[in-house]
Amino acid sequence: MQYTRLAQAYQRLEETSARLKLIEVLAELFGETPKPLLRKVVYLCQGKIAPDFAGVEIGLAEKLAARSVAEAAGAAEDRVQSLLRRRGDLGTVAEELLAERGTRRSHLTVQEVFDHLEAIAQASGKGAQTQKISSLADLLRRATPLEARYLVRTVTGKLRLGVGDASILDALAEVYAGGRANRAPLERAYNICSDLGLVAETLVRGGVAAVEGMEVRPGHPVRPMLAQRLATSEEILAKLGGVCAAEYKYDGERVQAHRLDGKVVLFSRRLENITEQFPDAVELLQHGLRPKRAILEAEIVAVDPESGELRPFQELMQRRRKYGIEEAARRIPVGLFCFDLLYGEGGDLTRRPYLDRRRALERAVRTGDRLQLATWKLVRSVEELDAFFEQAVADGCEGVLCKSVAEDAVYQAGARGWLWIKHKREYRTELQDTLDLVVVGAFYGRGRRSGTYGALLVAAYDPSEDTFRTFCKVGSGFSDEDLAHLPHRLRPYQVDHRPPRVDSKLEPDVWFHPAVVLEVVGAEITLSPTHTVAWGRLKEGAGLALRFPRFTGRYRDDKRPEDATTVEEIWELYQRARHRAVRVGEREG
16 A cells, blocks of 8 residues: 555545544545555554554654755755744645655555654664664655655654544444444444554454454553542432442542553553653552452552651652652652552453452452552442541542442443542532643733733533534633743644634634643633533523633643543533522522
8 A cells, every 4th residue: 555545645634624524534545445554554544653552652853853854855954944943844844845856756655654663663772863864864755745744744743633533433433334323342442452553453354243352451551431520419329329439539640550471560541651650659569469460540649758648649740750760759659549450360340340340459459558449438328428528538638439339330441421420629619610621722912921822722522523612711820931831832733724623613823633631710601602512502502611711730631632521521510500509599589
């Protein structure tokens, strides 16, 4: 298969602003792809050569890639840098410079490109930098200008096609599963293996039945199950059938620990390998985890080295670093609170109900001072849940996580359902709700903010449509340092048109692919004629918006954009606030 076919598909994807068109273009591409190549084509459409958890990075910074462009085009590096400053995209610069050398017919194949990208990623040691530059330059010399655009964007991690994982799953279902309506088994398989390429390969080799037979396996992180939120114990117990398992919700970082072949590997909730950053947590699990093959979920929490008391999340984040890890571990030790077992002596446990998994977890973990099970209690009344909640807060936790104990309370990988419900301190009034919202646009600043952004356009996620719907403009809560750094932080995701997965009636000065997640607090949720969250759901021609939004100062780098607050969560918050207002009005009347 010629790489030019892939580049043409990229161009069509980049130019479209409609999600259904994205799926159509991808389906055409997958249908034409030879089955042995489909896994690699899927990875390349994601802008990578392996799943995220594998930790394989092509690792060519823009400055080094610019040297490859200069070498391939026979241009001076100064000219490449000058064009880059004007165009803002090295891929476009490569295309322009190679076009000056005249048209050519490409002979690059997808397999050759993939092999070159793997070689670039694997180059290490003395001379690796020169090897990477030369390898990319070799590809570019043989590429057409259009191919060069996307080769450069791929190696620098800026492919920017606006394609989400859900769109790729839809396209695979369209071609190999009888239509998008049959996406569910593909989605579950992806959620338990986190590898779209593997799902595609399994599908073309064995059909939907083979995909349905895929199970959780140590070494492949499972996409985390997510929780809904409710504000009162009454609402929670009513939703969970009058009884639930309440667990402490610790103020730390959620991790998934895998034990395989004598090694323990830690993944963040974004499925990044963070093993090297927490050697003390790895050691705790090496000694305290009984099964030789296991997957458990836990919360890593900073611990005061003197008193043993739990410390806030902000202190734990000082452990997320590349250098000085041993010194940071001494200064900020951590504890682990284990709360779920997804794989153990009995194999895949994700289809088992919560209470079964909890009992298996208790058998699997040998507890100690800093390796413990999450504190929990089976509660059957509002009074019990309120008391447990207050005790959790007194013990330094955010609140509690209430879990269904029904027989069908399986582990719903990658899903946000009503089997788990968060009950945190700030959910007690609508004035204190925190929301995790995704940056999709920005407006230029004026006056003191001239030269940076004055406000960000942020959105909530709608998983039913794989779409980000705008909710408010955030302009307050940013420090001077935040404001100065915003253009640099957001630049990798900047595009020149509305991304196809963004639903917006506003036209910001700058658009961004959904990537950066902010924690935002606001006064209340109101109807809005301009924002698209829950558009038309309560009133024709109106959606919902957040009044007086403010950035809390916390970037949720631990969350993917698809893990952000959902449209449904916002709708539920709005409905509860309305009901409370009605009850207050009735009492006052």
